[in-house]
Amino acid sequence: MTQPLxxxxxxxxxxxxxxxxxxxGELVERNRRAVFRAALAAVGSPTEADDVAQEAFVTAxxxxxxxxxxxxxxxxxxxxxxxKAIDRRxxxxxxxxxxxxxxxxxxxxxxxxxxxxxxxxxxxxxAVMESNELQRDxxxxxxxxxxxxxxxxxxxxxxxxxxxxxxxxxxxxxxxxKWRVAEARRVLKRKLTAMGYAND
Amino acid sequence: xxxxxxxxxxxxxxxxxxxxxxxxDPRPGLRHRVAHxxxxxxxxxxxxxxxxxxxxxxxxxxVSIMVWRPSNxxxxxxxxxxxxxxxxxxxxxxxxxxxxxxxxxPASAPVPARPRPRAMPTPESIFGPRRGQVAAxxxxxxxxxxxxxxxxxxxxxxxxxxxxxxxxxxxPMMVVxxxxxxxxxxxxxxxx
Numbered sequence: 601m602t603q604p605l606x607x608x609x610x611x612x613x614x615x616x617x618x619x620x621x622x623x624x625g626e627l628v629e630r631n632r633r634a635v636f637r638a639a640l641a642a643v644g645s646p647t648e649a650d651d652v653a654q655e656a657f658v659t660a661x662x663x664x665x666x667x668x669x670x671x672x673x674x675x676x677x678x679x680x681x682x683x684k685a686i687d688r689r690x691x692x693x694x695x696x697x698x699x700x701x702x703x704x705x706x707x708x709x710x711x712x713x714x715x716x717x718x719x720x721x722x723x724x725x726x727a728v729m730e731s732n733e734l735q736r737d738x739x740x741x742x743x744x745x746x747x748x749x750x751x752x753x754x755x756x757x758x759x760x761x762x763x764x765x766x767x768x769x770x771x772x773x774x775x776x777x778k779w780r781v782a783e784a785r786r787v788l789k790r791k792l793t794a795m796g797y798a799n800d
Numbered sequence: 801x802x803x804x805x806x807x808x809x810x811x812x813x814x815x816x817x818x819x820x821x822x823x824x825d826p827r828p829g830l831r832h833r834v835a836h837x838x839x840x841x842x843x844x845x846x847x848x849x850x851x852x853x854x855x856x857x858x859x860x861x862x863v864s865i866m867v868w869r870p871s872n873x874x875x876x877x878x879x880x881x882x883x884x885x886x887x888x889x890x891x892x893x894x895x896x897x898x899x900x901x902x903x904x905x906p907a908s909a910p911v912p913a914r915p916r917p918r919a920m921p922t923p924e925s926i927f928g929p930r931r932g933q934v935a936a937x938x939x940x941x942x943x944x945x946x947x948x949x950x951x952x953x954x955x956x957x958x959x960x961x962x963x964x965x966x967x968x969x970x971x972p973m974m975v976v977x978x979x980x981x982x983x984x985x986x987x988x989x990x991x992x
Binding site: 621624625628629632633635636637640641646649650653654657658661662734735738739742753754757758759785788789792793797798799800 | 808821838
């Protein structure tokens with residue numbers, strides 16, 4: 601029995617550039633999770649991230665002729681996704697500022713205050729009960745982080761993106777991205793400690 | 801190294817919170833939605849065609865107007881007229897013995913915009929109460945400007961005034977034939 605040959609992303613791109621929509625569909629299948637999670641890190645809402653991911657793939661299809669293969673297709677696709685997500689985030693932020701400018705609470709300054717919370721389907725009910733309060737506070741504090749720190753922390757936490765890819769998306773060196781992640785964690789721990797949580 | 805750099809229970813809580821926020825899969829069917837979107841005709845194509853059609857209509861209208869206007873005989877080219885281009889005269893004369901007493905506006909005074917309707921100078925407004933001493937001023941007042949003048953001056957004239965005007969008519973010139981009496985030699989007086 602022979603193993604089917606794995607077609608590389610670049611081969612699929614060449615086929616898609618020739619008009620093969622099935623080949624592009626395979627590219628969508630391979631990268632859908634990374635694209636979706638990158639969008640989610642920016643906009644904070646799975647529903648919005650889903651729309652952004654679809655827009656990003658459509659834009660990639662429309663601009664596919666401009667892809668020369670000088671970088672990885674995935675990196676190129678993630679850059680498109682991040683730009684789309686940032687545009688969406690600006691739109692959401694503007695809308696939120698208009699809608700809730702007079703009733704801002706202490707939790708944060710943008711859409712992370714009121715976005716849909718990602719449901720957890722993996723933990724047991726006991727675990728949820730044990731750390732419910734701490735988790736709620738951590739999420740709230742993540743929403744208050746400066747955007748550069750928060751973006752880096754969330755992108756690094758997706759499990760789908762390398763630091764190189766995060767640096768490409770954010771337009772920052774890898775060292776800067778790593779520092780931002782570490783700084784975000786320091787800020788969170790400092791605030792949690794100030795709230796009474798022990799780190800020992 | 802500060803105490804916040806050391807790994808502790810809060811690190812685990814942060815990792816867990818980030819994971820719960822970010823380790824989420826997209827809604828099923830993303831591939832089909834994308835395939836449907838890229839196969840559908842782009843919406844902007846309709847807008848582009850509509851804009852092109854509208855632009856074509858505007859161009860046709862503009863060309864029609866430009867072609868029609870030169871052949872329109874309704875408005876002849878105005879001839880230069882001194883009286884028409886002169887600004888509205890002040891009520892005081894600029895010549896004569898009263899000229900020195902008359903206030904002259906400064907040269908740097910801003911020129912007012914063309915007033916509408918324009919009041920044309922009349923003889924009596926120029927010479928004022930002394931019009932009886934000036935022969936030219938004794939001409940009875942006439943209309944400041946005829947309808948034709950107003951037309952050249954772009955002074956708006958109401959439609960009723962236009963319709964009330966009688967068009968100029970030219971009477972045919974009547975030439976009375978000369979009656980030449982026949983010359984009789986006998987009737988001539990003898991040359992002296």
